[in-house]
Amino acid sequence: MSIKFENVGIAVRDLDAAIAFFTDLGLTIVGRDTVSGQWTDTAVGLDGNHANIAMLETPDGGGRLELFEYLHPAAIETEPTRPNEIGMHRVAFSVDDLDVALEVAARHGCRPLRGVAVYEDAYKLTYVRGPSGIIVMLAEDLRRR
16 A cells, blocks of 8 residues: 655634735645535535635645635634644744744734744744644754755
C-alpha cells in the first residue's frame, strides 16, 4: 500500500476572513465550493452536512489546507486550542522572511502567542493565533541567508 499526504482540514468561523489571511501569507486558492448531500453526510459523519469550502495550496504545491465553514449543522464554538492540548495542534509554514509574515498576520489582527524565538541559530519561529483561533507556526530558516 502507498500513502500520500493530501491536506489538513480546518473548520473556520468566517471562510472569507480565513482565506484572506492565508492568501496574504502566500497560499493560493485551488478551488471553492459548497457541499451537501448524502455523500458528504456519509463521508463526514454529520446528517444534513452543508458547508462552504475552499482548498488552498502553498506556492511550491507541497502543502494544502482545506478550510470549511459549516452552514448546517451549526458550527460549535470552542475555546481556542492551547499548544499543549491533545489533538489537532497547529499548521506550520516556512517563510522567507518572518518579519514580513508577522506584518501580514498583524494586518489580520493576528499576533504571536508570546514572541519570536531562535532555535539553535537555525530557525527564527513563532506561533501566531490565526483566524478562528487556529494556531499557525511561522518559521524562517536562518541557514538560507
